Amino acid sequence: MGANRANSANGADVEWDSIPELVRGAAERYGEREAVVDGRTRVSYAELGERVERAAAACMARGVEPGDRVAVWAPNTLDWIVCALGAVTAGAVLVPLNTRFKGAEAAYVLGSSRAKLLFVTGTFLGTSYVASLRRATTEGSGTGPLPSLPHLREVVVLADDAPENFLTWKDFLASGEAVSAAEVRTRADAIDAASPSDIIFTSGTTGRPKGAVITHEQTLRGYDIWCDLAGLREGDRYLIVNPFFHTFGYKAGIIACLMRGATMIPQPVFNVDTVLANIAAERISVLPGPPTLHQSLLDHPARDDHDLSALRLVVTGAAVVPLQLVERLRSELHIATVLTAYGLSEASGIVTMCRRGDPPETIAATSGRAIPGTEVTVVGEPGAPGEVLVRGFNVMRGYFEDPVGTADAFTPDGWLRTGDIGVLDAAGNLRITDRIKDMFIVGGFNAYPAEIEQLLGLHPDIADVAVVGIPDPRLGETGKAYAVRRPGSTLTAHDLIAWSRREMANYKVPREVEFVTELPRNASGKVLKTELRDQGRV
Structure with a gap:
């Protein structure tokens, strides 16, 4: 080669063997120094350490075992920090979910990782994540809170209210009161440096997140x-x-x-x-x-x-x-x-x-x-x-x-x-x-054409589609879709973009749609993305 x-x-080797050891060490070393400022809430490093241990105790009380996957689907907040680090302190493997996901996208990652516990925000940006997830997971034989996700035993809503079969953040934390600090410390100390700490899902050329x-x-x-x-x-x-x-x-x-x-x-x-x-x-x-x-x-x-x-x-x-x-x-x-x-x-x-x-x-x-x-x-x-x-x-x-x-x-x-x-x-x-993967970046978010194409292909009026990134003065790049309608369809660009906004994260939604009679392909049938990108930049 x-x-x-x-x-x-x-x-050089680092001084911590695990993330829980890092959290505990930060609480001891930085003590009363301000750790997190979230709106009017101000938490010291010592207080953060206590909150993380309390969340870890609750995870243990709810049956989280070392190696179990625990997902978080929420925006940047103090609660995200506490529940994520609490889960990891209990020996779990963290699975963060993109806040731009729709219910079906989140459900796919939850199912693929076989997450046992999910922390989810209440309403964010006018959207109920819980309602979105429930709509996407109604069919199935599972006995947990979401029927089509049989491995998911608990869903904790980071809010004061939660639907039936879901836990509020307050009730979740209260459930950990029976677990002692010594038990939490023992669990955390057993974590090996080579143990998985997190699984970050990313889409590849097949369009299926890995x-x-x-x-x-x-x-x-x-x-x-x-x-x-x-x-x-x-x-x-x-x-x-x-x-x-x-x-x-x-x-x-x-x-x-x-x-x-x-x-x-x-x-x-x-x-x-x-x-x-x-x-x-x-x-x-x-x-x-x-x-x-x-x-x-x-x-x-x-x-x-x-x-x-x-x-x-x-x-x-x-x-x-x-x-x-x-x-x-x-x-x-x-x-x-x-x-x-x-x-x-x-x-x-x-x-x-x-x-x-x-x-x-x-x-x-x-x-x-x-x-x-x-x-x-x-x-x-x-x-x-x-x-x-x-x-x-x-x-x-x-x-x-x-x-x-x-x-x-x-x-x-x-x-x-x-x-x-x-x-x-x-x-x-x-x-x-x-x-090589044709990925483009929309305002800092990775957008994968193959994944977007798969989603667009679910529209009943789309026969064929290819997506490329084109320059955008504000976001750096955005998606442009070249689509072939099914015979007799009167689908418009506006219709397809509006449909996309309902079905996929906003950064994935094509900002432009051009309908074509066929996509350019080479002799082996592969779409000529370079040709489409060149057209999109004209």
């Missing part, structure tokens, strides 16, 4: 490195706009703050006015997120009405980062550290990262170099584009209960196939140039 390769020295299994050791080692490279430190105040269901929010957010004693300020919905208000009111110093977040901040007409002087660290990625954006963050907002990074769920969310002191051109044009303990290689001639492969401590153990998918994800000599096309420069900096 011809390759251009960047090697990085092995990272769960990347990541261990405690991989998470802790990867984000200790992230903290060091970013320069996160005790006393930082971190506005977490990145969703907790994503590694950028959970691991580069919650886990990183626990490691360094930074204060977490979760924001459930991205709204630039709220971001500005939070930065000023809470003296935010750290603001990671996709480029669209920072662009919106810079361009907001009321920006100068807010005191943004505490901001000192920005980490971005997940899309092309304009050089002008890096320069404006430094010159207009006087942010000392602006870094870019690259990762994917199958590699613990972190593969390469820029270093402090890198010139703006490197930060804007590349995603930095391999993190310590990993290798990045590009197949092909040095300096030429090729598929990006990764090897190291951060690479997943495999897809959950999917040996075929796992085997396909690796080369015969053990490199993870990322499905991305990139170029390595002489210094080992990686620049992503294209995506």
Whole structure:
């Protein structure tokens, strides 16, 4: 295999063997320092540790055993932090669900992971997640709260009210009072560093979500490195706009703050006015997120009405980062550290990262170099584009209960196939140039055409369809669908987009639809996506 390769020295061992040990250590080390600010609620690290242990006790009381999967379907809140870390402290494997999912999408992940317990928000953005899930799971023979999900024994609603057969958050916590702190400590201490800590579901080229299994050791080692490279430190105040269901929010957010004693300020919905208000009111110093977040901040007409002087660290990625954006963050907002990074769920969310002191051109044009303990290689001639492969401590153990998918994800000599096309420069900096998987990124969210095409194909008037990403000035990219109607159909673009909004997460919904008589295909019948993308950019 011809390759251009960047090697990085092995990272040092971290001081924690498990996430519960990290939580307990943070409670002891940072004590009365503010851990979480959620609206009017302010919780110290000592209080957070107590809340997590109480949630862990309740998980144990409700029958959660080591290795059981526990899902969370909720926005960024203190309750998300507590129930997720509580489940992991009880030995469970965390399965975060995308808050943009519709009921059927959530049900698929719950069924595939065989989740035993689900924490779900009440009403969020005008939608009842419970009602959505119930509609999608009415058929089945299961005896639990959702008939078509027989493995799901309990559903806890993170609210004061819950439907019949569901638990409220208060009642769930009360059920753990019979479990002692010593029992919780014993359960937590038995967790091995090599045990799975979470399963992050990500869609592949087949359109069927697959769960990347990541261990405690991989998470802790990867984000200790992230903290060091970013320069996160005790006393930082971190506005977490990145969703907790994503590694950028959970691991580069919650886990990183626990490691360094930074204060977490979760924001459930991205709204630039709220971001500005939070930065000023809470003296935010750290603001990671996709480029669209920072662009919106810079361009907001009321920006100068807010005191943004505490901001000192920005980490971005997940899309092309304009050089002008890096320069404006430094010159207009006087942010000392602006870094870019690259990762994917199958590699613990972190593969390469820029270093402090890198010139703006490197930060804007590349995603930095391999993190310590990993290798990045590009197949092909040095300096030429090729598929990006990764090897190291951060690479997943495999897809959950999917040996075929796992085997396909690796080369015969053990490199993870990322499905991305990139170029390595002489210094080992990686620049992503294209995506084999045709994935595109909508405002920081990964959108997978094959999955969207499968959903669109369920419409009774659609005979054939292909989806590609096209440029969008606000979101970076959005989806465009090229669709073939069934004979006699009068389906309009407006009709299909409206239908899509009911059936799939908003970021997956095509913003444009063009009806064609047939899709362009090559001799083997494969849709010529490059041709469609070129048309979409005209």
